[in-house]
Amino acid sequence: MSKNLSRREIITRAVYAVGGAATFASVQACGSSAATTTTTPTTGPTPKDFPYEQHLPAGYRLDPAAVKEPAYHAYYEADGGCCHGSYSALMKHLAATAGAPFDQLPADFGRFGAGGIAGYGSICGSLLGGLLVINQIVSDKTARNAMMTDLLRWYEGASFPSYTPATVDAAETGKTTLDFSAANLVNLQTTPGSHLCHASVSGWCAARGVAANGPDKLARCSRLTADVAAKVAEMINTYLASTTTPKTYAAAAIDSRSNTCLGCHPKTSTTRPVASGMACTPCHSNQSLPSTHPVIP
Amino acid sequence: MSKNLSRREIITRAVYAVGGAATFASVQACGSSAATTTTTPTTGPTPKDFPYEQHLPAGYRLDPAAVKEPAYHAYYEADGGCCHGSYSALMKHLAATAGAPFDQLPADFGRFGAGGIAGYGSICGSLLGGLLVINQIVSDKTARNAMMTDLLRWYEGASFPSYTPATVDAAETGKTTLDFSAANLVNLQTTPGSHLCHASVSGWCAARGVAANGPDKLARCSRLTADVAAKVAEMINTYLASTTTPKTYAAAAIDSRSNTCLGCHPKTSTTRPVASGMACTPCHSNQSLPSTHPVIP
Known part of the structure; x- marks a missing residue:
């Protein structure tokens, strides 16, 4: 156990000694060897030692900026999609930077959630992927529920898409009819209103005059997936920064979209x-x- | 690996040599010692070897009847609820009867899903718990999607609740105002129409004239949780019985509740x-x- 912890502490020190996203990105660039050293621990936490907040090194934080590009590209993988995008990006980041037990879990677990779970149009898969990661970390029920409802509420009112990938995925090159450039992206944004896939997708596609199964829809949802993954990383960091025992998370107040009804x-x-x-x-x-x-x- | 497989084969033979639910129940009754032998394997499949269908012994089947009572009682645990009910009942059953890697995963993973995820009223947690288990087993994407949409569609049109527990949980004794006896249960049933928690719960409570946060609601949802857990076990068995390569699953046809719209x-x-x-x-x-x-x- 002590051997494993010290290995993770070394990684953490490398990431945080100097601080800042640029330093973090450099460590990530040579992350494949770091990840290799943590994939087959002989001692240390296992998936059954749940939830996993207890195994994170002191001061550990995710890098929200670092999960966006992987989330965007994972969306376009075969049998990929929104849930796989956010889930795999966050889990691979946790495995590479925090080690066990994240590196002992399958990064493919989120593939089922595409299109609101198996194309059913239920909860947006990028949200579900994020919720599954929050659930793996947060140990306090009150904080967990506050974070989950806050993520869902945030999604309902946020403007999507907002991320511009560093490299446009080959799957969309030359296929989109709308202008997804960084300068024009604000003109493509809508707020979903609902956390459900079919409402979120249908609303955006109708507003943009495009089909719900075409390349423009894919370009929108892949960028939204990156947005949601980064939001989840930010929220987990906020929770981890709490200094109370147990840790707390302050959710935004429920707004007038429900209060007058209830x-x-x-x-x-x-x-x-x-x-x-x-x-x-x-x-x-x-x-x-x-x-x-x-x-x- | 061979050592571990032969251990699991011994359990499987004990369960299926004679066949039938009664034999299975007897094996379950002394299952604590059997479970102990499989909780800390030194070799064999790990959670990362996903999905887990590949590790199930030939001819393996779940016992749908055996997951109902545990699902019902798990609903009433502190920080329990519908998702924990179905998820923990199915996972503990798989861990006890199939061993690794199910016995290396946390049975508490589903607690976040109560009340349509953290009380948000989204997807019914008993469904989400079941989907998470299907996702761990089924390796073929087409079959996985067919099973998931079939489960969700089945829920929309099924009459709930239908399970009568062998032992009424102490949490509801003397607290319900409706008659949940086996003879009267049919008079308490409605079809949810929607797979969303808030629609399912609100519709049933309004039809029965009870509050959505009282003991009658809990008695309804705990029994529904048992119904859903058993349905998931039946569906996985149907999939495992498929003799094609890859295995297939025939979902029910999409009915008129969507066709006229689409x-x-x-x-x-x-x-x-x-x-x-x-x-x-x-x-x-x-x-x-x-x-x-x-x-x-």
Whole structure:
């Protein structure tokens, strides 16, 4: 155990002794050999020693900038997609920089989540991949729930896509009809409103006038995957920086997209109870509610 | 490796030599010692050797009946819930009857999924727990996607709850207001329509006239968790029984709850594309669509 910990401490010191993203990137550049030294530990934490926050070296932080490009490219892998993009980018980063037990887990675990789980249009796979990583680290239930709801809420209101890859993936070169250049990206952004894949994708594609199964959709979702992966890394860092025992995470307040609804639809109602944390109005708008329903302000 | 395989073969032979659920239950009854022999293998498959179908002994099958009672009780654990219920029941069953690498993974991984992920009201946690287990076993992408969409579709149209526990959990004794006896359970059933927690729970609670955070809701969802866990075990068995290479899984046909919609909203549309596998009409009913929308037959 001490042998393993000291090995990880060496990596951590190399990453943080000087500090900053540039230094981190240089360590990452020669990361393949560092990763090799941690893939087959003979002692130390195993996947069963869950959750894994307890095995992170003191002061450990992820590099949010470093997970974006791998997340973007993993999206385009065969049997890849959004969940594989965010999950594999974060897990490989953790395996390379924190070692065991992250390096003992399969980076391919997120492939099932593409298209809102097996193409079903449920929860956005990039979110699900991120949630699965948060779940592996955060040990306190209250903080875990706060982080998860915060990530989901953030997604509903964020403008996607925002990441511009360093290298455009070969899979999209010459195929997109929209201008995904860094200068024009802001003109392609919408807020999903919902954390569900089919609402997020359909809304963006309709706004942009493109099909939901074409190269423009792929270019949008691959960049969104990078955005979400980086957000998850930032959130985990915020949690790890907490100095309380147990660590805490301050989620953003639930906004008016639910508050006006839950006044009449509390969990405790015996006629129309609603147990939900997500924003109501993107799905249940005035337009979609029966005429007998009070108008939502 | 051969040492480990032969150990697992011995367990498999003990379970299947005579066959049938009764024999299986007897083996389970003395399962603690069997589990002990497989928890710390010195050789054999590890969690990284993913997916795990390749490590299952020939002819291996789960016992769907055996996962129900553990799933029901795990729901009531502190920081338990629906996702922990289905996930832990299936994983502990796999660990006890198939050994590595299932016995090297944390059975607590599903706690985050309660209440549609951290109480957010998204995908029903019992489904998410089941999907995470299917994902660990099924190696073929086409079969994996077919199984996952089939599970989600089945849930939308199934009548819940249907399981009656052998022993009512102490947490609900004397607290429920409805009659959850086996004879009356059929009178408490509804079909969720949606795979989302908040729609599933709200619909059932409104139909039964109970709150979404009270003991009746817990009694419903704990039994539903057992139903879903058993369904997942049945589906994995169906997949394992496939004799093709790669194995196949025949999903039920997508029914009229989507077909009439996708005619006007195909993925390929550039005005209103929808990429989704779920039933549309439970959320997008005639009542909820704008007056300019054609009436859904």
